[in-house]
Amino acid sequence: MSRTWHWVPCPFLTVIEPFSRNQFLVFYVKERSVLGKPFEGGRHLHLTLDGIVKKFDNKKVLKGATYQFEKGKIYGLLGRNGAGKTTLFNCLSGETEMDVGNAFLEDEGKLQELQDTDIGYVYSLPILPEFLTGYEFVKFFQEANPDMRQPESGIDAWFDRMRINEQDRHRLIKGYSHGMKNKLQMLLFLITKPPVILLDEPLTSFDVIVALEMKNMLREMKKDHILIFSTHILQLATDLCDELVVLNNGQLSSVPSELLHSPDFESSVIELLKDEPHG
Numbered sequence: 001m002s003r004t005w006h007w008v009p010c011p012f013l014t015v016i017e018p019f020s021r022n023q024f025l026v027f028y029v030k031e032r033s034v035l036g037k038p039f040e041g042g043r044h045l046h047l048t049l050d051g052i053v054k055k056f057d058n059k060k061v062l063k064g065a066t067y068q069f070e071k072g073k074i075y076g077l078l079g080r081n082g083a084g085k086t087t088l089f090n091c092l093s094g095e096t097e098m099d100v101g102n103a104f105l106e107d108e109g110k111l112q113e114l115q116d117t118d119i120g121y122v123y124s125l126p127i128l129p130e131f132l133t134g135y136e137f138v139k140f141f142q143e144a145n146p147d148m149r150q151p152e153s154g155i156d157a158w159f160d161r162m163r164i165n166e167q168d169r170h171r172l173i174k175g176y177s178h179g180m181k182n183k184l185q186m187l188l189f190l191i192t193k194p195p196v197i198l199l200d201e202p203l204t205s206f207d208v209i210v211a212l213e214m215k216n217m218l219r220e221m222k223k224d225h226i227l228i229f230s231t232h233i234l235q236l237a238t239d240l241c242d243e244l245v246v247l248n249n250g251q252l253s254s255v256p257s258e259l260l261h262s263p264d265f266e267s268s269v270i271e272l273l274k275d276e277p278h279g
Ligand SMILES: Nc1ncnc2c1ncn2[C@@H]1O[C@H](COP(=O)(O)OP(=O)(O)OP(=O)(O)O)[C@@H](O)[C@H]1O
Pocket: 056, 061, 079, 080, 081, 082, 083, 084, 085, 086, 087, 088, 279
C-alpha cells in the first residue's frame, strides 16, 4: 500500500498521516524525548525578543520585533489582520525560522536561547490525535512523561480542572468542538508546565461560561508562566491582560498601562494601529 507522509509540526508530538493508533504511539514516544523539563514556579523568568525579522518573499512581516516579557503577567498581543501575530508565534515556537534576530529566556539571571521545548503553543486550530478519546490521550501523555507527573494529578483531576465532563472525556477527540479541543491543549500544558505559553486567539471559540472558566484558569496559571495571547477582542484584552503589546508595522510596542482602563482606551488603540496597512 502506498502512503503519503505529512509531517505536521506540533509542540508536543509529531502527527503523521495517514496515521493509526500504533503509528501515533511510536512517533509520539520518539518525539517525547525532546520535551523539556517542567518549569518550576517561584523563579524570576524573562523572555526577551531581540530584533526579530521575518520575510515571506519580498514581504517583510516582522521588522526587528523587540520586547521583554516577564513571568507573572498575562500579555495581550494586538495587531490588525495580517500584522504578523501568528508569524511571531511561529517564529518563537520554532515552526518558522526567523531570518534575523533572537529570542532568549533569562531564568534567575541565566540567559539561554529559547528552545521550542520551552514553548506551549495553543493553536487557533488545534492539532490533536482525533482517533483517541480525550481520556486516552491524556493518560498516554502522562504515562509518556513520568518525570512531569505531579502529585495531585490523577487523570480525572486534570479533566475536572478543565471542567471537561465525564461523558466528554471518554468520547473521541474527533467529535470535540473547537473550544473543547482548545481546552484539551491547555490541559497538556498544565501537565508539562512549559515556561512560555502562546495562545493564538484562544478564547474566541468559547461560549461565555467556558470563556470565563478559561480566563480564571489563565489568571491562575500566570504565576508560573509567561502567557502571551493574541486577540482582536479589546474587551477581553483589557479584562484579562496585565500588559498590552501592539504589533504594528512589524514592530512591538507597549500600550501605556494607564490607558488600559481609561475611557480613551479603544480610540488610543485604534490610533496606534491605524498606520498598519490592512492585511
Ligand atoms: N507561510 C507563509 N508564506 C507567505 N506569506 C505568509 C506565510 N505566513 C504568513 N504570511 C503572510 O504574512 C502576513 C502576516 O500573517 P499572520 O498570519 O502572521 O498575521 P496575523 O497578524 O496573525 O493575522 P490575523 O489577525 O488575520 O490572524 C500576512 O500577509 C500573511 O499572508
